[in-house]
Amino acid sequence: xxxxxxxxxxxxxATGLLAFLLPAPAGPAALYAVVAAAAVVTGMTRTVLxxxxxxxxxxxxxxxxxxxLPGGEGLAAAIAQGSRLGAVATASLMLIRGFEPSRFLDAAxxxxxxxxxxxxxVSTLEAAPRxxxxxxxxxxxxxxxxxxxxxxxxxxxxxxxxxxxxxxxxTLAEVDDRAMALEVRGFGGGQARTPLDPPSVTARDRMLxxxxxxxxxxxxxxxxx
Amino acid sequence: xxxxxxxxxxxAVAINLAMGFLTNQLxxxxxxxxxxxxxxxxxxxxxVGVVTGLVSQVxxxxxxxxxxxxxxxxxxxxxxxxxxxxxxxxFRSTAASLGWGxxxxxxxxxxxxxxxxxVFRGVTATGVTAVTTLLAGAGLTRAQAVTAASVGTxxxxxxxxxxxxxxxxxxxxxxxxxxxxxxxxxxxx
Numbered sequence: 001x002x003x004x005x006x007x008x009x010x011x012x013x014a015t016g017l018l019a020f021l022l023p024a025p026a027g028p029a030a031l032y033a034v035v036a037a038a039a040v041v042t043g044m045t046r047t048v049l050x051x052x053x054x055x056x057x058x059x060x061x062x063x064x065x066x067x068x069l070p071g072g073e074g075l076a077a078a079i080a081q082g083s084r085l086g087a088v089a090t091a092s093l094m095l096i097r098g099f100e101p102s103r104f105l106d107a108a109x110x111x112x113x114x115x116x117x118x119x120x121x122v123s124t125l126e127a128a129p130r131x132x133x134x135x136x137x138x139x140x141x142x143x144x145x146x147x148x149x150x151x152x153x154x155x156x157x158x159x160x161x162x163x164x165x166x167x168x169x170x171t172l173a174e175v176d177d178r179a180m181a182l183e184v185r186g187f188g189g190g191q192a193r194t195p196l197d198p199p200s201v202t203a204r205d206r207m208l209x210x211x212x213x214x215x216x217x218x219x220x221x222x223x224x225x
Numbered sequence: 226x227x228x229x230x231x232x233x234x235x236x237a238v239a240i241n242l243a244m245g246f247l248t249n250q251l252x253x254x255x256x257x258x259x260x261x262x263x264x265x266x267x268x269x270x271x272x273v274g275v276v277t278g279l280v281s282q283v284x285x286x287x288x289x290x291x292x293x294x295x296x297x298x299x300x301x302x303x304x305x306x307x308x309x310x311x312x313x314x315x316f317r318s319t320a321a322s323l324g325w326g327x328x329x330x331x332x333x334x335x336x337x338x339x340x341x342x343x344v345f346r347g348v349t350a351t352g353v354t355a356v357t358t359l360l361a362g363a364g365l366t367r368a369q370a371v372t373a374a375s376v377g378t379x380x381x382x383x384x385x386x387x388x389x390x391x392x393x394x395x396x397x398x399x400x401x402x403x404x405x406x407x408x409x410x411x412x413x414x
Contacts, residue, residue, distance in 0.1 A: 002402055012291060055288065061358060069361055073346065080348045085292050092291035099287065116226050119253045124235040135246050149251050151307035156251045160389065163247050168393040169263060171236045172401060175229060183226040223387075 004106040004205045014212035015091040019217035024080035032083040035090045044094050051090035058085055059141065062201040103199055108136055110198035118184075118193070138166050229404065230269055232275050237261030241281040254352050255382050258285075259303050259333075263390045266307035267316055268405040274304030293349075296341050302336045303383070307390075310411070315412035316391040326387030327380055334376030336390055347371040353378050 015035060019028050039048045059082045066072035066081075105118045143149065144160050190206050240261035248255050248402040262281060266274025278300025285293050308313065315325035341349045341357075347367050351375050360370035378409050394402070394412050402408045 016291070018267050025409065055292075056350050057405070058354075061354045062346065064358055064360060065347055065354075065367070069358070071366060073367075079347065081348070092286065095291075096287055098349040102301055116231055119231055120234060120280065122238060123232070124238050126285075127235040127239035127265070130244050130283060131236070133241040135243040139247065139250055153253070155270065159251055159259075160253070160385070163251075164244070164260065164389045165393055165396060166364075167243065168240060168246075168260070168390075171240060172233075172268075172393075172397065175232045175236060176401070177406070178226075178232040182232065187228050187231075197260055207236050 001200060002103075002199070004100075004199050004201045005100070005107045007201075007205045007208055010209055011212055012088070012095050013092045014216050015026070015089050017216050018219055019084035019087050021223050023217065024221075025076045025083065027219075028080045028083035028087065032087040032090070035087045035094075039090055039094050042094070044097060047093045047097055048090055051086060054093075055082065055089050056084050058082065068092060068131050074134075106195040106197070107199045109193040109195045115187075115193055119187075131167070134170065135167055136165070138163055142166075153171070230273055232279060232338060233265060233269065234273065237265045237277045238281045238284055240264065241277075242248060242258075242285065243393035255385060256387075257382070257386055258383065259300065260390060262300055263386055264308040264330075266304045266407075267311040267394060267411045268408045270311075270407050271305050271308035274308055275301050278304045279411045284388050295344050296337065298340060299333050299337045300309070306332050306375065307359045307387075308407075311407050312385070312410065313412040316394045316411040319388055319391060322387040322391030323384050326384035329387065330380035330383035331376055333383060335372070337379055338372040341375055342368055345386075367386035372396050 015031065018031055022028055022031055024059040036048045039045065059078075061079040062082050063075075066078040072078070101122055105122060108118055108121075141150070142159075147156060147159055147162055150156070234259065238261055238279070241258045244257040244260050248257050258281070261276070262278040265277040278295050282294060282300050286292075288392035306325075310322075310325035313325075315321050339407055341347055341353070347357055347361075356374035356378065357370045360373055361367060365373065391412075394408055397408065397412075398413075402412070402414070
């Protein structure tokens with residue numbers, strides 16, 4: 001049974017808050033261990049490794065800046081900050097691996113979110129890989145016409161112009177066609193969508209949400225009172 | 226929000242993301258990931274620019290994890306300064322674009338340095354952090370090193386971003402530019 005699409009977002013938010021509320025360095029380190037363990041238990045071991053790889057250069061610089069070079073905040077601060085970043089990166093990559101735009105939109109529609117906001121989310125997720133392919137096609141086309149992308153920094157900088165302008169101008173030319181397609185389909189008429197099978201909030205969702213809320217409140221109380 | 230703006234924003238966000246691919250291919254140590262943000266702010270004003278910047282940061286987070294989400298504030302600052310540049314006909318020539326780009330780079334760099342120092346203890350994207358480490362090794366304090374590295378990299382990056390957006394706006398056919406009153410003013414037509 002899948003979680004409600006909002007639950008992972010709330011858990012990532014709670015992880016981010018706990019990372020900064022828990023006493024350093026033991027708190028963030030323990031949080032990182034808990035998040036990593038949760039990923040392993042839910043069959044996302046590769047996510048733990050991906051997050052570790054993502055934060056590896058940050059760990060290196062944290063140790064260099066704070067533990068090795070003079071004037072830093074010390075090894076404990078480096079470990080605390082590295083653990084915070086590791087915990088948030090692991091939690092957010094877990095969310096991303098399980099993210100389904102259509103379920104998220106159904107959940108948002110069921111809560112009365114506007115069609116414009118829903119379109120913005122879906123359209124952006126669709127446009128990102130399309131524009132990347134377009135950029136690759138422009139790059140190939142310009143190279144075929146003799147554009148050199150290697151050599152000196154000044155030469156590579158100059159190559160930006162024939163690569164960027166076609167991308168930007170081509171995208172702006174498409175905007176009108178797409179906007180017209182939306183208008184002729186009655187977009188902006190103010191009609192709310194009715195999801196066929198909106199995701200439901202299960203007992204497991206409720207338990208996880210309450211646990212996260214209580215953990216954040218307890219940490220905040222311990223930190224500030 | 227009009228259908229045109231609803232289409233423009235996702236396209237601009239996608240441009241922001243696609244620029245990372247192009248700079249990688251060219252081997253340039255630049256981000257250029259605010260071209261879409263500056264473009265929409267210059268075409269349709271600050272609100273559309275801010276929305277583009279924030280959506281860009283959220284979508285990037287979907288690919289790279291949410292650790293960089295606080296830098297959404299930098300996108301907001303850049304969108305507001307780009308809209309200010311458009312109001313002041315700041316894209317009318319390459320020189321004007323470079324000048325406004327430098328101004329925005331300093332503004333964005335200061336916001337970026339604040340976030341880097343307060344939230345990330347000075348350790349963020351690899352290139353900037355490498356500069357920070359070099360400066361710290363040369364004897365600067367952490368705060369000085371982070372500020373100098375952030376402002377320095379943002380200054381160059383935003384000057385190039387503004388120059389490219391200015392060139393694109395001036396190359397826009399009048400038929401297209403006329404649909405965006407901010408763009409007409411930005412290039413001083």
